[in-house]
Amino acid sequence: MDAEPALPLDLEREIFETAALLYPGTLPTLLRVSRRVLVWIEPLLYRALRIDSPKTAAAIERAMELKPSSFFSDNVQSLYISSYCGWPNQTRCTFLRLCPHLVSLSLGFIMPLPTGILPVLAGLLHVRM
Template identity: 45%
Template sequence: MPRIASSEDPSPVLPLDLEREILGTAAELYPETIPNLLLVAHRVQDWIERLKYKTVTSSGVGSSCPFRALRQAIRSNLKPPDFFHHRVRHLFLGLGTTTIAGELEGTLSICRGIQSLVLFAFAGPSILPSLGAMQLRRLSIDLKALFGTRPIDTGHLAFTFVTHLDIFGDTTGQPDLLANLARLPALTHLALFRYHTAILETELSKNKKLQVLIHMQSVGYADDHWISIDDTRFVYMMLSDDEYERDWVVGVKGGMDFWARAALFVAKKRRGEIKPSSRCWIEDGDGI
């Protein structure tokens, strides 16, 4: 018969493993409840604190922690640096984020366990050493801003483990970029913004390792301007800045983000389920 806890009895009623599973699931599904969960008990605080900093975004909406809270926690020196190295896994900094380059550099040098990183701003050469110390799997960034006046170096350590790369900004002035990206050892999914379609088609035919190539377009760009490419891996997509953040949060939680939708479209196209077969963009009737 289950024991009934009294107000004087702080020990758990449920088995610890089950209690931890329930509270951990609640924190993952409803990150806005984390501040209250931290107040339940000391044992719960220890469990939930491991999840609090897992996903960090500019505002904290939809994630477990806003960027300002992460900065404050690091500044407080109440936790050893290794605490954040082992806790922070996903970081998204949008255009509205308030920070300075040196502060971002310091944060990234401590949070070396980040696996998924989005930087809409503040990407400059000073953060390259920090990125090189990580084992990033997913990276969304402006490469021109990241390297500044230097040539874009796709052989940098920052790209060694990257499987999904989304490049912001206009890269048409980098004629060798696609050929260099093809040499990245782990890259399987690539998204580019406003790249010349004919060049994409040529380079895609040479790169058999790439599974998905997304050509990002500005919102409102009509479908009749999209030129089809005779390669099942090629997909046109559109996302506004606001949609991008929400989409990213869904993705790091294992949901259907734009990468997953594009991969599903490619799979359907290979099976002959996309009509006409020449279409390179997702429509409502595709069930994606």
């Protein structure tokens, strides 16, 4: 089997990105095709994040350790953080600061608002809540 792709890379990328967007259930499989496909497709996993359980929160915390902060800034567009995710307020604020280009944000909090959240929210210029 040839190591070189049979199609031009830009066309190959377009095919994989389109498949991932049209059939999101195939994302885990597509991520395992090759290293270059992982690089192209993985950011799509982070476009819309729903952090609603301790398991999901732990996975995002692990990604925060492994990925540069620019990864979240460049890729996360829509974010929901549940009050049941298990994150302390400091972690919520830290993650929100990593995502300054959000366009959609939903926060589930048990009142009153967590300490320190308002200054962080003020820094999100493009967000719709």
